[in-house]
Amino acid sequence: MKVIIVGGSATGMGVAAKLKRNDPNAEVIVYQDKDYVSLGACGLPYFVSNNFDNKEMLIARTKEQFEQSGIVVKTNSRVSSIDFDSKTVYFNDKQDTYEKLVIAIGAKPIIPNTSWKNLKNSFTITTLEDGIKLKEEMNKNPNIKKVAVIGAGFIGLEMTEALTEINKEVYLIEKEDRVSKKAFDKEFSELITTKLEEHNIIVKTSTELKEIVEVDGLAKQLIFSNSEKLEVDAIIFSIGFKPNTEIFTNTKLELFENGAIIVDNQGKTNIEDVYSAGDCATSKEFLTQKNIYSPLATVANKFAKVIADNLCGKNKVFVGSLRSAIFRCFDIGFARSGFTEEEAQDLFKIKIVFIKDKDHTHYLKGQKDIYLKLILDTETNTIIGSQLCAQNSAMLRANTLATIIWSKINVDEALEQIDLVYAPPYSKTTDILHIALSKFLK
């Protein structure tokens, strides 16, 4: 079996590694447009903020390590087109043919105006080169004091923290009326904003970037939809991602509304022997099994294993994602799984509990607020969404919530009595989860 994998990040290299373990005789060739593979892109904000300085730490496994296990890795090989009929991949004016193909070409950051890409002080934070350039400029260029982060999703939010840690004056610009609107409901957007403002980050919502005043190739002034203006020394775009699927426009490969490659729960596209996953493809929402675009490392990681198994005839499925996610915001964290209230209200008959409590016993120091929102589907009587805010050491409750959603356990008096661990440094005898569940049963 000859398998060509286009793309050498989490999905591509994940498929390659598992496939070779499954079937040491498989011929596995990876075409990767960069000169490295297996970037742990989630670490980039922490690299920029000097949590660590060795860029090698961002590489989960090197090209050489993959090659040692018999995988052929062709770096600096940009695939320009694919002919699905003749099963041919074209790259760097050369070509290769596959029996099975895995497209794992990821996504690129959205920049609303292409001319803004070329500004010398405009940055994105997706590739290793992005990270190196941004770290260098932010730490060594004395002219960069005021930085605008455009887009208040997870990466934008992580970048505000990173930039604050290296003493920048940070402006967070969000087109929507509140931060992280796709991931969280209003209550949590407000908690995020409050925390950012505590750290002197200026948060501007309902503010769309319309124009950039450029001087000598540098962005100097931002002009917003509301006519406000802002002088800046640098801009970081974190608006979201667009799948790298331009080369498939007008091919027979079926694409989702945002250009993502549509795959079934086995990672199969509409074209025989062609698989895809990761940031360039759709995945399934766990509860509804609907196609969604959720470019998360956790999805890429799991889906890669599923595809590797399916390439070996194992008939595995990716059962879906809750879009579970978490981010640190200084001393506190925010996490979510499943549907937000805003999403759920159109799809389900719901009941909501949103409460505030304390994370552990009052007599031990460091007791802090904890906020929990649960969304109950009253027809199935199961939890379909959760949002959590707490100090960092209390945040792993988020996985308890994800597990409650995942197990589809009935919300009844038995669940209300769930036997969670208790000791004074970690919790209260009655946890916030118990309190929240009891409110549904009243």
Add this chain to the structure above:
Amino acid sequence: MKVIIVGGSATGMGVAAKLKRNDPNAEVIVYQDKDYVSLGACGLPYFVSNNFDNKEMLIARTKEQFEQSGIVVKTNSRVSSIDFDSKTVYFNDKQDTYEKLVIAIGAKPIIPNTSWKNLKNSFTITTLEDGIKLKEEMNKNPNIKKVAVIGAGFIGLEMTEALTEINKEVYLIEKEDRVSKKAFDKEFSELITTKLEEHNIIVKTSTELKEIVEVDGLAKQLIFSNSEKLEVDAIIFSIGFKPNTEIFTNTKLELFENGAIIVDNQGKTNIEDVYSAGDCATSKEFLTQKNIYSPLATVANKFAKVIADNLCGKNKVFVGSLRSAIFRCFDIGFARSGFTEEEAQDLFKIKIVFIKDKDHTHYLKGQKDIYLKLILDTETNTIIGSQLCAQNSAMLRANTLATIIWSKINVDEALEQIDLVYAPPYSKTTDILHIALSKFLK
């Protein structure tokens, strides 16, 4: 309805509070042998080690607060006997009659030899008086340098930490061949011992206290089963608890092997209109529904609400306990839920996974080891036991494990893909739980 509650700790006051909320007209009378109610005994080790100094913080709710809600609280009222036929409670040479009775008289620490109780430097850690006396002596008596903790269960282990924090030379003496044998398997006993020894605590297992050499009413030397001797300045007994049920010996109230009052899952004893729960009673193990003795605050807390509801004719059940528990051991924690391997091997057909991994990404500081053991019942294909060791900030994974056991979710490829939250400061894309589950599926 006239309800008498004997005992004013978590269970008794929990029943009283909920009952009065359920039915404001109920006549609720609590007889409590102490002059305070509602002690949060779990805080005592932290009180002793000066995490806080105000003893009022250990009182969850005062007598006066309960009285304000219409509950009659008779402190310093030791019930000496109960005549179930005439429904009469005898206390302090007085008597009172009930329509419904709740026995919540707790348990006392086991001291193998009654004469050892009277030693001036021998302590237990159950009541507020215990805590005050121990704090005073440990912090102010210059002669107490070397302290032996007898019994390496949760309280003994918490006390070794507390005493180390206030600079005592600590000896932990355990009769069994390893620490915390009832709660954890061998691997975790070893991890606990290693951590204790790192903090210069001397751990002596397979070592039973046989004799105490007394001088002027003070324990001076301990003599063990293996003939070893140890000079000490103080002893703390933390061997375990015995239900305070002597007054029911030779009555028709049915008692468990250790003297605990046997109750059904509604909190009913074998005698009509008589309920019991908490440290003086049995409870049900969740998975097998067998009677167990598990004197934990979490059980008391939940069972109290169940009894209060049942007193009002609500027909509620306490569904059972996993004996979920956690304790802090300096910078790390240990948690458990369900059956240990040692227990499970006689009851189920089991498979075991025990693995070590890291708690979060390698490029962020503070990455530490995490140990996880899961016990699978191969017949039901569900997890029936979990044990976890990790640094404190990673310990709330224990509740994810408890939830997996509680939900009785099938261990299959869908569970292997459980959508846990991931961000570099909190976790890895593939969590130790994913790795452990995948090992069952191989």
